Amino acid sequence: MxxxxxxxxxxxxxxxxxxxxxxxxxxxxxxxxxxxxxxxIKAGVRQQALAEALGVSQGAVSQRLKIARDASAVPDGFAGASPREIAQRYALGQLDQTTLVRQLTAWPYPPRDDESGDHPWEEVAEAVDRGWITHDEYEQVLLGRGLPLTSAG
Structure with a gap:
C-alpha cells in the first residue's frame, strides 16, 4: 500500500x-x-431463466454476459485465473497458506521476454506490496520455484 x-x-x-x-x-x-x-449458459440455461433466477431482466443478463466473456477462465487446479486473483482470494481467507504457496509456485509463468513489467510474476510482487501475502510467503514461492531470494517490490 x-x-x-x-x-x-x-x-x-x-x-x-x-x-x-x-x-x-x-x-x-x-x-x-x-x-x-x-x-x-454453456450448460444450456436460457438467458430468461437465468434472469428470473437472479431477479434481473433478460437484457441485464445479456449485458452482463457480454462483459463476462472477457473474464479469464480459472485453470484446473488453481483458485484463480491469475497469480493476482489467487493472492486476493488468500487475503480474504478463501485459501490457506499451503494452497497459496503451492498454486503460486506451480503457476505456469511464461518466460520473461521483455522488461515491460506486464508479466504474471509482477502480480506476485504486487501481492506483497498490497499486503495480500507476506514477504515470507513470497520467499516460499521463490524457493519453491528454485529462484534466488530477492525483494518483492
Whole structure:
C-alpha cells in the first residue's frame, strides 16, 4: 500500500482496511458471478431463466454476459485465473497458506521476454506490496520455484 499523504489514526487505518477488504470481496464476487453465469449458459440455461433466477431482466443478463466473456477462465487446479486473483482470494481467507504457496509456485509463468513489467510474476510482487501475502510467503514461492531470494517490490 502506498504511504498516506496525511497521518491517519489507528481507527482510520482500520476503517480504510475494512473498505479495502470490502472492495476486494466485491471485485471477486463480480468475477465469480460472471463465471457462474457463463457456465450456466454453456450448460444450456436460457438467458430468461437465468434472469428470473437472479431477479434481473433478460437484457441485464445479456449485458452482463457480454462483459463476462472477457473474464479469464480459472485453470484446473488453481483458485484463480491469475497469480493476482489467487493472492486476493488468500487475503480474504478463501485459501490457506499451503494452497497459496503451492498454486503460486506451480503457476505456469511464461518466460520473461521483455522488461515491460506486464508479466504474471509482477502480480506476485504486487501481492506483497498490497499486503495480500507476506514477504515470507513470497520467499516460499521463490524457493519453491528454485529462484534466488530477492525483494518483492
Amino acid at each position: 502506498k504511504a498516506a499523504l496525511h497521518p491517519i489514526s489507528p481507527e482510520q487505518h482500520t476503517l480504510i482496511s475494512q473498505a479495502q477488504r470490502s472492495r476486494l470481496r466485491e471485485d471477486l464476487d463480480r468475477l465469480d458471478t460472471q463465471r457462474a453465469m457463463v457456465a450456466a
